Amino acid sequence: MAFAGTLKSAIIAVAALAPAVIAGCSGYHPAPKAFQEATIQPYRLDSGDRLRVTVFEQANLTNTYMVDQAGYIAVPLIGSVPARGKTIQEMESIIAGKLRQGYLRDPDVSIEVANYRSIYIMGEVGQAGQYSYVAGMTVQNAIAVAGGFSPRANQANVDVTRKINGKIITGRVSISDPIMAGDTIYVRERLF
Numbered sequence: 001m002a003f004a005g006t007l008k009s010a011i012i013a014v015a016a017l018a019p020a021v022i023a024g025c026s027g028y029h030p031a032p033k034a035f036q037e038a039t040i041q042p043y044r045l046d047s048g049d050r051l052r053v054t055v056f057e058q059a060n061l062t063n064t065y066m067v068d069q070a071g072y073i074a075v076p077l078i079g080s081v082p083a084r085g086k087t088i089q090e091m092e093s094i095i096a097g098k099l100r101q102g103y104l105r106d107p108d109v110s111i112e113v114a115n116y117r118s119i120y121i122m123g124e125v126g127q128a129g130q131y132s133y134v135a136g137m138t139v140q141n142a143i144a145v146a147g148g149f150s151p152r153a154n155q156a157n158v159d160v161t162r163k164i165n166g167k168i169i170t171g172r173v174s175i176s177d178p179i180m181a182g183d184t185i186y187v188r189e190r191l192f
Helices: 002-026 033-040 088-100 139-145
Strands: 050-055 063-066 072-075 079-082 109-115 119-123 129-131 157-164 167-174 184-187
Touching: 033 157, 033 167, 050 072, 050 088, 063 072, 079 088, 088 109, 119 139, 139 157, 139 184
Parallel strands: 119 184
Antiparallel strands: 050 063, 050 109, 072 079, 119 129, 157 167, 157 184
């Protein structure tokens, strides 16, 4: 009789703990609202972006510049210009303003991203690694570039790590979601 009571207590304890154990093992972190908001915001520059800067009627200043690890681009005459976290329009204004300070009367500056910083794809894909980002890319496009899913891959959703407002955040997203330059995509192994 005492054994039956102890067994019943043990079963109740295991049943009570099971949901907590299962939740703890899953590691599920849905993507925060900021993930979707970041994809519709103006593009923010960071290390690894290559910019095509055109200063009209100034062939010596028109060139392609790389945003370095410190977040700057080096432009002739004006030196290092901070680029990290800036939009294209902000950079155009900053460079034009610096050129106005004793170099050009009314500079007309245009900037476009020649090459975006890389994305990284890890986990259950054909060929994990670093890949070029293309504007408008989705998770599914990125996985296709990396050789597709492996036979063990969870094909429903992936974990994406993204820098948003200077903070690195990871969340789980659908494979149809857009990605951003600099994202790290991790394809998990399916359970069954």
